[in-house]
Structures are given as C-alpha cells and as structure tokens.
Amino acid sequence: xxxxxxxLQVRDLKIHFPTDDGLVRSVDGLSFGLERGRTLxxxxxxxxxxxxxxxxxxxxxxxxxxxxxxxxxxxxKELVSASADEVRALRGQKMAMIFQDPLSAMHPYxxxxxxxxxxxxxxxxxxxxxxRQHAVDLLGKVGIPQPDRRVDDYPHQFSGGMRQRAMIxxxxxxxxxxxxxxxxxxxxxxxxxxQILDLMHKLQQEFNSALIIITxxxxxxxxxxxxxxxxxxxxxxxxxxxxxxxxxxxxxxxxGLLGSMPRMDxxxxxxxxxxxxxxxxxxxxxxxxxxxxxxxxxxxTPDGLGRRVLPELAExxxxxxxxxxxxxxxxxxIWVDEVKPKLEAS
Amino acid sequence: MITYIIRRLMAALLLLLVVSAATFSIFFVVPRLLGNSPxxxxxxxxxxxxxxxxxxxxxxxxxxxxxxxxxxLNWLKGIFVGADFDTGAGIExxxxxxxxxxxxxxxxxxPELLERLPVTxxxxxxxxxxxxVFGIATxxxxxxxxxxxxxxxxxxxxxxxxxxPIFFTGMVTxxxxxxxxxxxxxxxxxxxxxxxxxxxxxxxxxxxxxxxFLFSAQYARLTRAGMLETMGEDYIRTARAKGLxxxxxxxxxxxxxxxxxxxxxxxxxxxxLLGGAVLTEKTFSLPGLGHYAITAIPRNDLPxxxxxxxxxxxxxxxxxxxxxxxxxxxxPRVRLN
Ligand SMILES: Nc1ncnc2c1ncn2[C@@H]1O[C@H](COP(=O)(O)OP(=O)(O)O)[C@@H](O)[C@H]1O
Ligand code: SF4
Ligand SMILES: [Mg+2]
Numbered sequence: 246x247x248x249x250x251x252x253l254q255v256r257d258l259k260i261h262f263p264t265d266d267g268l269v270r271s272v273d274g275l276s277f278g279l280e281r282g283r284t285l286x287x288x289x290x291x292x293x294x295x296x297x298x299x300x301x302x303x304x305x306x307x308x309x310x311x312x313x314x315x316x317x318x319x320x321x322k323e324l325v326s327a328s329a330d331e332v333r334a335l336r337g338q339k340m341a342m343i344f345q346d347p348l349s350a351m352h353p354y355x356x357x358x359x360x361x362x363x364x365x366x367x368x369x370x371x372x373x374x375x376x377r378q379h380a381v382d383l384l385g386k387v388g389i390p391q392p393d394r395r396v397d398d399y400p401h402q403f404s405g406g407m408r409q410r411a412m413i414x415x416x417x418x419x420x421x422x423x424x425x426x427x428x429x430x431x432x433x434x435x436x437x438x439x440q441i442l443d444l445m446h447k448l449q450q451e452f453n454s455a456l457i458i459i460t461x462x463x464x465x466x467x468x469x470x471x472x473x474x475x476x477x478x479x480x481x482x483x484x485x486x487x488x489x490x491x492x493x494x495x496x497x498x499x500x501g502l503l504g505s506m507p508r509m510d511x512x513x514x515x516x517x518x519x520x521x522x523x524x525x526x527x528x529x530x531x532x533x534x535x536x537x538x539x540x541x542x543x544x545x546t547p548d549g550l551g552r553r554v555l556p557e558l559a560e561x562x563x564x565x566x567x568x569x570x571x572x573x574x575x576x577x578x579i580w581v582d583e584v585k586p587k588l589e590a591s
Numbered sequence: 592m593i594t595y596i597i598r599r600l601m602a603a604l605l606l607l608l609v610v611s612a613a614t615f616s617i618f619f620v621v622p623r624l625l626g627n628s629p630x631x632x633x634x635x636x637x638x639x640x641x642x643x644x645x646x647x648x649x650x651x652x653x654x655x656x657x658x659x660x661x662x663x664l665n666w667l668k669g670i671f672v673g674a675d676f677d678t679g680a681g682i683e684x685x686x687x688x689x690x691x692x693x694x695x696x697x698x699x700x701x702p703e704l705l706e707r708l709p710v711t712x713x714x715x716x717x718x719x720x721x722x723x724v725f726g727i728a729t730x731x732x733x734x735x736x737x738x739x740x741x742x743x744x745x746x747x748x749x750x751x752x753x754x755x756p757i758f759f760t761g762m763v764t765x766x767x768x769x770x771x772x773x774x775x776x777x778x779x780x781x782x783x784x785x786x787x788x789x790x791x792x793x794x795x796x797x798x799x800x801x802x803x804f805l806f807s808a809q810y811a812r813l814t815r816a817g818m819l820e821t822m823g824e825d826y827i828r829t830a831r832a833k834g835l836x837x838x839x840x841x842x843x844x845x846x847x848x849x850x851x852x853x854x855x856x857x858x859x860x861x862x863x864l865l866g867g868a869v870l871t872e873k874t875f876s877l878p879g880l881g882h883y884a885i886t887a888i889p890r891n892d893l894p895x896x897x898x899x900x901x902x903x904x905x906x907x908x909x910x911x912x913x914x915x916x917x918x919x920x921x922x923p924r925v926r927l928n
Contacts, residue, residue, distance in 0.1 A: 350825045350829045363833055
C-alpha cells in the first residue's frame with residue numbers, strides 16, 4: 246500500500262455478531278487502503294462478509310447486536326471510535342452507498358426525485374425548488390431520458406436498469422468522496438450491467454472519488470478496478486492490482502473464482518464452473534486455512550499445515566498479498582503449469 | 592379516477608339494496624316463517640287491547656297480506672316518496688325519505704336516528720383520536736424497544752385490552768374514576784358540542800377512554816407488527832445510509848410504510864362505530880344509535896331496528912369506499928381501475 250495514510254484506511258477490522266447459535270465472525274481482521282480516484286474491487290462468494298464490511302465502513306451496524314473493532318480512517322478521521330452522530334453526519338455526505346436491488350432499497354411511497362435529494366437536503370440548506378433541480382440534474386447525469394419528467398415518478402415506474410441509475414444518482418447526491426457499490430449490477434441483465442459499470446466508471450473519473458465495488462463476480466471488477474481484494478470466510482486471502490489478479494493470481498481460491506468467471510465469449514452453459522464445495526460457516530470456520538476443505542492443493546501444503554495453522558497474509562511480491570502455506574515459487578509453478586492452461590482451454 | 596368513483600358508487604348503491612333486502616327479510620319474513628300470522632304482527636303495532644276487526648284492518652293497511660316483495664318495494668318507495676301509516680287510531684304521515692315508522696314510539700324512524708347520530712358521532716370521533724395517537728405511539732415505541740420491559744408491559748396490557756369486554760372495562764373505569772375518585776361524569780348525559788364544548792368533552796371522557804382503550808390495544812399491536820416489518824426493510828437501511836437522523840428514519844420511512852394497512856382497518860372500524868357503539872353506549876347510558884337499536888330490539892320495534900341496521904350499513908359501505916380511494920393516494924403502487 247502507498248506511503249502515508251491513504252484517504253481510506255481500514256486496519257484489522259473485525260465485525261462479529263453474537264447470536265444464539267454462536268459468535269458469527271462475518272469480518273475477521275480485514276485491512277486495506279484506498280486513495281481518491283482509485284477503485285477497489287472486493288470479491289468473494291456470497292456469505293464471505295462483503296456486505297457486512299461495507300455496512301461497517303458506513304457505520305450502519307446496530308451497535309446493540311454487532312461487535313465492531315479495529316480502525317477505519319476516512320480522510321484522517323477514525324470512524325470505529327467516533328460517536329454515532331459523527332458518523333451519521335458523514336454518511337450520505339462524505340461517503341455514500343449504492344445498494345443491490347434498488348426496488349427494495351428505495352421507498353415505494355416516495356418519488357425518485359424526493360429520495361435522490363433527501364440526503365442533499367439534510368446536509369445542505371436549499372429550497373425545495375433548488376433540491377428538485379438538483380435531482381433533475383443528477384438524473385440527467387446518470388443517463389435518464391427526460392429527467393424533468395421522470396423525477397416525479399415512483400420507483401416502481403422505472404425499469405430495473407433505470408432504477409439502478411436512479412440509485413446511483415441518489416448516492417451521488419452530495420458528491421461523496423467515498424462511494425461503495427454493493428453488487429450494483431447483480432439484479433440486472435448483461436447488457437444493462439455493462440452500461441451501469443460504464444456509467445460508474447465515467448462518474449468516478451468525473452468526481453475523482455474513491456470507489457469500492459463489491460461483487461461475487463470477478464468479471465465485474467475486471468474492467469473497473471485498480472486493485473482487487475479477494476475475501477474468503479470474512480478474511481482477505483489475496484490482495485493485488487487487478488492486473489496481477491488476472492495475470493498471476495496466487496491463491497487457489499482466486500484460481501477457482503477465475504474458473505467460475507462468466508465469459509462473454511462463451512455460451513452460457515459453458516461459462517460457469519463454480520468453486521466446488523460450499524462456503525464455510527462463519528460460526529465454525531475450518532481450523533487452519535479456512536479454504537482447506539475445498540482446496541485441491543491442500544495435500545501439497547508442507548507438514549499438513551493447511552489443516553492446522555491459519556496462514557498469514559504474506560507479501561508475495563510488491564503490493565501483492567497472499568494467505569497460503571504453499572511456498573511462493575511452488576504457487577507460481579502450479580499456476581503456470583496446471584491452472585492457467587486449464588482455464589485457457591475451457 | 593372519476594369513472595372508478597362512479598363505478599364504486601353504483602356498486603355501493605347496489606350493495607345497499609342487497610343489504611336492505613336482506614335486513615327486510617330477516618326482520619319481516621323470518622317472523623312469518625316462524626309461524627306469526629299477519630294478525631299477530633299487527634298486534635305488535637296496535638296493542639293487544641284492539642278488537643280483531645281493527646287488527647285485521649291495520650294488518651291490511653300495513654300490507655301484511657301482500658306478498659313479501661310487494662312489501663319490500665313499498666318500503667323502498669317510502670324512502671323516495673314517503674309513506675302513510677294507519678296506526679288504528681288514525682293515519683300518520685312519514686315524509687320522504689321514510690326509513691319506516693315506529694308504532695311503538697308513534698314516530699317516523701329517521702328523525703329519531705338523526706337525533707341520536709351526534710351522540711354516536713361524538714363518541715366515535717373522540718375515541719378514534721385518542722386511540723390513533725395512543726395506539727400508534729405505543730406500537731412504535733414498543734417496536735423500537737422490542738423485548739424491553741416497556742414493550743413487554745405494553746403488549747401485556749394491550750392483550751388485556753383486546754380480550755376484555757367493554758362492559759367490564761367500562762364498569763371498572765366507571766367505578767374507579769367516577770364513583771370513587773369523582774373525576775369524571777358517570778355517563779348518562781350528553782351535551783352537544785355546539786352548546787358547551789367543555790361539558791361535551793367532560794361527559795364523554797370516560798366512554799372515550801374506555802372505547803379508546805379497547806382500540807388502542809388493537810392498534811398498538813398492529814402498529815408494532817407493522818413497524819417491526821418495515822424497519823427491517825432494505826429502504827430503511829438506505830435511509831440510514833443517507834445520514835438521516837434516527838427519528839426521520841423511523842417516522843418518515845418506517846412509520847410511513849407501516850401506516851398504510853392501519854389506514855384500511857381504521858376506516859372500517861370507524862365506519863362500524865358510526866353505526867352505533869352498542870356496548871359502550873349501553874354501559875355509559877349514552878343515547879346514541881347503538882343504544883336506540885338495543886332498546887328497540889326487546890320492544891319488537893322492527894321498523895326501528897331495520898332503520899338503524901340500514902344506516903349502519905351505509906356508514907360501513909361509505910367508509911370502505913373512502914378507504915379504497917385513500918389507499919390509492921397513500922400507496923402510489925395502487926392503480927384504481
Ligand atoms: N446482523 C447479523 N447477525 C448475524 N449474522 C449476520 C448479520 N449480518 C450478516 N451476518 C452474516 O454474516 C455473513 C456475511 O454476510 P454478508 O456480508 O452479507 O455476505 P456477502 O459477502 O454475501 O455480502 C453471512 O453469513 C451472514 O449470515
Ligand atoms: S493454505 Fe493450503 S489449503 Fe489453504 S489455500 Fe493454500 S494450499 Fe489450499
Ligand atoms: Mg452481499
């Protein structure tokens with residue numbers, strides 16, 4: 246990571262939920278940094294703790310049922326120890342979120358325009374008319390045709406793609422410096438998906454904000470992200486530039502994700518070979534390497550370490566972090582000799 | 592929208608016809624089926640002391656020998672053009688709209704109903720205001736503090752509220768606040784609002800609270816359930832992500848979402864109450880529509896009972912029409928057609 250403290254710096258973030266069945270360790274020691282104008286992709290299967298992480302950064306967990314520890318520095322201010330009101334004042338203003346499934350994330354009883362400017366009106370002193378104009382401008386900016394008319398429509402009158410655009414407009418309402426998009430395109434079909442990703446890229450360049458894109462689909466991050474953080478069982482298992490993640494990934498789980506990546510040049514049926522086995526329980530994570538029950542290379546880890554000892558997140562190259570017991574040289578060998586050829590052949 | 596309203600109004604009229612025919616059958620035909628002859632029915636109106644000749648005469652002039660549908664149509668006709676009734680002691684005019692003539696009171700029914708309506712209306716409006724404010728507030732607080740001592744006590748009390756009959760709670764409040772503490776009137780008297788608002792409220796305070804207690808309990812539970820549901824919705828998380836205060840999130844987003852079903856139930860409850868809050872009016876001896884109805888029943892004053900029933904039906908039907916129209920205003924996803 247870069248020298249000095251980046252615009253957003255997360256250090257050893259832990260988010261645990263005590264439940265009747267036991268302690269759910271949804272996020273367990275996550276660290277990363279992000280500068281303005283840069284995009285970080287957080288990738289992992291569903292249930293790996295991605296949404297919990299993003300809600301944690303925005304301070305949206307109920308302090309009564311979530312235990313949050315670690316540090317979240319946003320532009321020099323620490324958020325985990327800050328009061329609820331201090332964090333609230335930053336929400337919507339300095340940091341904003343684009344949610345998955347805009348139909349349920351928008352209130353059915355208020356117009357799109359009202360919902361877009363709600364944050365704007367809370368954080369700025371403006372008249373109703375100015376606010377409305379602001380909503381129209383934003384809707385135009387995110388590519389809604391006839392924004393001055395659509396601004397008074399209700400969410401259910403928008404199509405899925407338009408709704409996601411409106412959701413983006415809502416998040417941009419106060420020019421946030423940190424924007425988190427949680428599965429922004431999951432509910433959309435492929436062509437609309439591409440348009441939305443384009444739009445987000447364009448807007449990010451324009452606003453020079455720090456962008457976190459959360460997705461279970463590496464393909465979504467491929468185009469947009471500068472860096473990629475791969476999450477498994479609430480922890481980071483690989484962190485690298487997007488280029489390295491695609492060209493020289495080092496973690497067996499990342500290899501699996503690459504294999505399951507939807508590819509536009511293949512028919513649908515051939516595209517998906519999901520990682521075998523199911524995601525781990527966050528209450529009883531497997532001992533040792535959390536991925537070991539599903540890892541085809543587990544028996545190659547020296548001394549059966551994979552089953553017994555949690556691997557450290559170690560530097561495998563400049564800015565490239567990997568959590569795996571296999572010696573780096575051996576990993577690269579496996580990637581080049583065994584995995585890469587198979588991915589290319591499929 | 593306009594065509595929808597017209598269609599709904601037509602449907603409402605039709606429904607009223609059906610209701611009136613059904614009520615008519617129940618009150619006029621069923622006694623016949625139970626073996627009452629036209630003469631025994633007529634006796635109820637003119638009294639046992641009349642000669643068989645007068646009884647037959649009255650039964651005839653009241654149309655008791657006609658087929659049922661003719662009787663019903665005559666009754667309907669009365670609504671539009673009025674009717675004349677032979678009481679045996681002379682002809683009484685019941686001007687249009689004539690909902691029937693009470694031979695026991697020797698009065699047309701409608702003016703009697705209109706005279707009692709303000710009582711029932713006062714009772715319903717006051718109680719509704721109290722229970723809406725109190726019930727919804729309790730429900731919201733209970734939902735936000737789910738599982739707390741406050742929530743559990745509120746829900747226990749409201750369980751009592753929904754299950755205790757009104758004559759019981761009414762008696763208890765009467766004993767406590769009126770006879771023991773002497774804070775409030777003991778019922779039985781009604782002062783019109785236009786005459787003396789303070790006295791109006793003072794006299795109604797106890798019936799209001801008793802009735803409101805019953806409904807508050809129900810509305811608190813409804814609101815609580817609704818709030819628990821809406822506060823778990825995704826749009827609440829979105830509202831919080833905007834940096835809105837918890838109060839705005841709760842009221843503007845949460846309560847707004849939970850209120851819609853409550854509106855429907857409120858409309859129907861209120862419509863029903865306007866037809867007469869029978870038990871409350873009885874318990875506190877308030878001369879309202881409900882009181883009128885239950886006095887009429889043991890006296891076999893069929894036209895009176897029939898009149899109240901019909902008026903009550905009108906209130907319920909109108910209330911449900913208003914609720915439907917309001918629903919489209921309150922929930923933009925509802926299209927009227
Ligand atoms: N409030 C909560 N209480 C208990 N467990 C939770 C809570 N929120 C999330 N979790 C659990 O945390 C895990 C990670 O969830 P999430 O971050 O939503 O995954 P994803 O990576 O699919 O976004 C899931 O197993 C989920 O059940
Ligand atoms: S540590 Fe062992 S089990 Fe875990 S990913 Fe690496 S090789 Fe697989
Ligand atoms: Mg998620």
